[in-house]
Amino acid sequence: MGVRVEPTPNPNAVKFSTDSVIFEGTNSISVMPGDTSEHAILNDLMQVDGVDNVFGYQNFITVNKKFDVEWDDLTPLVLNVFEKYKY
Secondary structure (H helix, E strand, O other): OOOEEEEOOOOEEEEEEEEOOOOOOOEEEEEEEOOOOHHHHHHHHHHOOOEEEEEEEEEEEEEEEEOOOHHHHHHHHHHHHHOOOOO
């Protein structure tokens, strides 16, 4: 249960998966710097210092970090956003 943190082939991207559906439907959602989304969790993640962009689909969000940020520093901040939304 909770949020699973999974590596991806891209060292600057990590997948955060839940047992719950975050996004309904079959469309994926991407938020790039300067963009906003109708999904508050994605907007909150984009406000985390060190996050470059996010991609969401059904029960996961992939977070891409900026090159000068370490996952050891960023992961707890990302998990705090998931906790805020009760995932």
